[in-house]
Amino acid sequence: MASATVNPDLQKERQRATFDADQLTYFLYDGPANTRRKRYLQNLAVQETEKYKFRPIATLSQEQQYEQALMRSFISGQLEDRLELKNAKELSFLREAVAPQVAVPYGLHMSMFMNTLETQSTEEQKARWLPLAKSFRMIGTYAQTEMGHGTFLRGLETTATYDAKTKEFVVNSPTITSIKFWPGGLGKTANCCIVMARLITRGHDYGMHPFLVQIRDLDTHQPLPGITVGDIGAKFGFNSNDNGFLRLDNVRIPRDNMLMRYSQVLEDGTYVKPKNDRLTYGTMTLIRSNIVGGAARSLSMAVTIAVRYSAVRRQSEIQPGAGEVQVLDFQTQQMKLLPLVATAYALTIASRNMAAFYLRVRQQIEQGTLEELPQLHALSAGLKALSSWQATEGIEACRLACGGHGYSHASGLPKLYGTGTPLVTYEGENTVMMLQTARYLVKCHGALQQGQKLPSLMKYLEQPPGGSSGLDPRLDLSDLVTAYQHRAARMVSDVSAKLMSAASQGQKPYAAWNSNSVELVEAATAHSEAYVVKSFVETVSTFSGKLCSVMETLCRLYAVRGILKSLGEFMQDGYINSQQAKMLRSCLADLLAEVRPNAVALVDAFDFPDAVLDSALGRWDGQVYQALYDYAVNSKLNEKQVLDTYHKYQRPFMESQWKKNTTVAVPARL
Numbered sequence: 001m002a003s004a005t006v007n008p009d010l011q012k013e014r015q016r017a018t019f020d021a022d023q024l025t026y027f028l029y030d031g032p033a034n035t036r037r038k039r040y041l042q043n044l045a046v047q048e049t050e051k052y053k054f055r056p057i058a059t060l061s062q063e064q065q066y067e068q069a070l071m072r073s074f075i076s077g078q079l080e081d082r083l084e085l086k087n088a089k090e091l092s093f094l095r096e097a098v099a100p101q102v103a104v105p106y107g108l109h110m111s112m113f114m115n116t117l118e119t120q121s122t123e124e125q126k127a128r129w130l131p132l133a134k135s136f137r138m139i140g141t142y143a144q145t146e147m148g149h150g151t152f153l154r155g156l157e158t159t160a161t162y163d164a165k166t167k168e169f170v171v172n173s174p175t176i177t178s179i180k181f182w183p184g185g186l187g188k189t190a191n192c193c194i195v196m197a198r199l200i201t202r203g204h205d206y207g208m209h210p211f212l213v214q215i216r217d218l219d220t221h222q223p224l225p226g227i228t229v230g231d232i233g234a235k236f237g238f239n240s241n242d243n244g245f246l247r248l249d250n251v252r253i254p255r256d257n258m259l260m261r262y263s264q265v266l267e268d269g270t271y272v273k274p275k276n277d278r279l280t281y282g283t284m285t286l287i288r289s290n291i292v293g294g295a296a297r298s299l300s301m302a303v304t305i306a307v308r309y310s311a312v313r314r315q316s317e318i319q320p321g322a323g324e325v326q327v328l329d330f331q332t333q334q335m336k337l338l339p340l341v342a343t344a345y346a347l348t349i350a351s352r353n354m355a356a357f358y359l360r361v362r363q364q365i366e367q368g369t370l371e372e373l374p375q376l377h378a379l380s381a382g383l384k385a386l387s388s389w390q391a392t393e394g395i396e397a398c399r400l401a402c403g404g405h406g407y408s409h410a411s412g413l414p415k416l417y418g419t420g421t422p423l424v425t426y427e428g429e430n431t432v433m434m435l436q437t438a439r440y441l442v443k444c445h446g447a448l449q450q451g452q453k454l455p456s457l458m459k460y461l462e463q464p465p466g467g468s469s470g471l472d473p474r475l476d477l478s479d480l481v482t483a484y485q486h487r488a489a490r491m492v493s494d495v496s497a498k499l500m501s502a503a504s505q506g507q508k509p510y511a512a513w514n515s516n517s518v519e520l521v522e523a524a525t526a527h528s529e530a531y532v533v534k535s536f537v538e539t540v541s542t543f544s545g546k547l548c549s550v551m552e553t554l555c556r557l558y559a560v561r562g563i564l565k566s567l568g569e570f571m572q573d574g575y576i577n578s579q580q581a582k583m584l585r586s587c588l589a590d591l592l593a594e595v596r597p598n599a600v601a602l603v604d605a606f607d608f609p610d611a612v613l614d615s616a617l618g619r620w621d622g623q624v625y626q627a628l629y630d631y632a633v634n635s636k637l638n639e640k641q642v643l644d645t646y647h648k649y650q651r652p653f654m655e656s657q658w659k660k661n662t663t664v665a666v667p668a669r670l
């Protein structure tokens, strides 16, 4: 539904903003020229896609969702060719607008499969495979997880056994639990995949390695001999994607289908070790880094919907008799939403720093330097977990904050939740990821005890224990950063001391680790939060004018809300005292009131076209009731006034009830 008029409440919200939302948009999209380009691409994509009059994805069966997703990719492909798009950011904006929050079946091909080929193949293999992959003759996926193991990679059971006589690997799924399960696009779309399998040569098992395995005929698309493959069935969300299963029955592949950039198997079966066997995990690290940005973007969409709707929605009075207010004027509603707006910005900024750090370390790896790999792994694992937890919880909080209408698919929020929540699980389950970060933190703490220097990101662990925070009502940003770093350093130090004490009492390290793992996860979370707060503070300090003061307030809101949420952790050693805790509580109320006038402008700045939000509640023009009504009227159930089911089931049921009491007098009209 197109509407010429903008809801007056929303209009007023935009007029009362104290800063120019466009300036913030330019920051998000790297300047005015890139913003214009993004708008151009997304508008074009929306216009093109609207021609197809797609039904809302939630109203479709699994098969229909899959079909629609393939059609959307087809549209996107045509536009990409027409515009000769190459730039990764431009491609992502276009695809976001053609398939908003739709998990497309080629997703794994374009992300993990391509990346694994690019980073883990030799030059000769790249020359052989990349042209086929780029031209979609090969459509691949990343098949690592098995029915029995997703997390514990050393437990994978699929084997690739080298046969020196034929110079082939024999790839096999020996048990039911070894069946590959979950890979995106595997069920029906892919014709090949990277199979992560345990490499066995000359009778020795060298653990997980990547192999390129063709699973379907490149022309007929029929599964090849020895391959049993299919879709895993309907899921909580993500149903437009054919996540699949794959059973390999002694499938033979040529020796040089093993991706040999880092480790090799020579013709005679000799194994050549890589410089670092964790290089095989590189694709997961890249995707974890990307997930931080993905989580931030999903949360940004959710807060845009909930904040706009809360500005339009009028319900109940604050002052008796003075009329119904915008629900965004309730302090409790502000508390639900405004810290989430701050979180969306905090994660967006952290994701940029994460991406830059990834790129830097990746370049070092290309040149053979692996020094910063552990730091990259620890940071990407922790931020992946923190961002996906915060985004998932945030999207759900936005849905609840929209009352009954939030529960309708018309709100767009269930779709965002459905595609957002698996981020907690895939690419490394969050608890497991936080424990990886904790492992690195404990190591750093140990190194510090031995007088070693720590890498830059960890330097804050060097601060002496104890002391007290200088936080006062001015909420100096550097005091906030120091508070977060102090809390993380204290928690890392405490849990490390517990591990050491357990060791001195003769407890085995693995047992001590498990019995302290709740605290380890908390310490890793504190570390990741300190990184996010520091990134936020450093970035907003580069802004100027009114935008700077608005963003500094938002930054304070994020940090203060976080402290109050985990107050015990900040107060445990007396670093924040009870007076300061009280002061922070009142500051929080002030911050909410300060951010309130800019709430709509802050979400407008994300610059999502309506079609990307795909929400009756989040529309730019605020005409939510008309949009909700249109959505309702278009329900499939409304296509006929009296459905066949009335005659088939309802009427016979009613008649069976009538028979129980035939004496009731039934009037012609009620």
Ligand SMILES: CCCCCCCCCCCCCC(=O)SCCNC(=O)CCNC(=O)[C@H](O)C(C)(C)COP(=O)(O)OP(=O)(O)OC[C@H]1O[C@@H](n2cnc3c(N)ncnc32)[C@H](O)[C@@H]1OP(=O)(O)O
Residues within 6 Å of the ligand: 107, 108, 111, 112, 142, 144, 145, 150, 151, 152, 153, 154, 184, 278, 281, 282, 284, 285, 287, 290, 291, 293, 294, 295, 298, 373, 374, 377, 419, 426, 427, 428, 429, 432, 436, 439
């Ligand atoms: C909204 C959309 C967003 C965008 C999304 C894009 C679309 C994509 C859609 C995607 C769809 C989803 C697609 C999918 O889901 S694909 C499947 C993803 N699967 C996983 O992520 C599996 C998770 N498991 C693991 O990664 C490992 O097994 C873990 C880490 C748990 C332990 O492992 P393991 O038992 O082997 O190890 P260890 O604990 O003995 O530690 C051994 C040493 O190794 C170091 N180490 C470990 N890992 C790394 C690493 N990565 N880089 C560098 N180093 C690493 C570690 O620090 C330690 O070092 P040290 O302490 O000994 O020195």
Ligand SMILES: Cc1cc2nc3c(=O)[nH]c(=O)nc-3n(C[C@H](O)[C@H](O)[C@H](O)COP(=O)(O)OP(=O)(O)OC[C@H]3O[C@@H](n4cnc5c(N)ncnc54)[C@H](O)[C@@H]3O)c2cc1C
Residues within 6 Å of the ligand: 108, 141, 142, 143, 144, 145, 148, 149, 150, 151, 152, 181, 182, 183, 184, 238, 243, 422, 425, 426, 427, 428, 429, 430, 431, 432, 435
């Ligand atoms: C939508 C979706 C798409 C996916 N796409 C792909 C894909 O393309 N390719 C692919 O290979 N895989 C894919 N996966 C699989 C995904 O990567 C795994 O599900 C994920 O890595 C988690 O592993 P798991 O399922 O074995 O969980 P489990 O490890 O069984 O987790 C169950 C519980 O055990 C806990 N746990 C496990 N180990 C530990 C530990 N060491 N310490 C403490 N707690 C622990 C976890 O915290 C969790 O609470 C996908 C999954 C989903 C949901």
